Amino acid sequence: HVQLVESGGGSVQAGGSLTLSCEASGDIDSTYSMAWFRQAPGKERQGVCGIDSDGDTSYANSVKGRFTISRDNDKNILYLRMNSLQTGDTAMYYCAAKFRYGGPWYDDWKYPYWGQGTQVTVS
8 A cells, every 4th residue: 555645735926935745655665756746727737857766856847946856765755845936836736656667757647656636826
């Protein structure tokens, strides 16, 4: 059993910051690759950033320089630090996990484990 629970979402003004957390529990460890995805109403779900089992990170061009993904393997927590938020960042944010390597980080269909999501609203 693997469970992912996101937290930290909320409403902020443009230019503000938020930090999202994803707590993992069950049969999961540092050998898993993890990622953040987001989806706005009426739009396709898109990859935000990913971090693999080696700690290497990848980012969508739209968030490079503003967002930072990190993981605390001792606490089994995935983080997304978001700075200089824009109205275009408004979406439901989801964390996802998969075992080691299974393809490009942004292929959401390769991730078998998902959290329930946390809403981020920028105005």
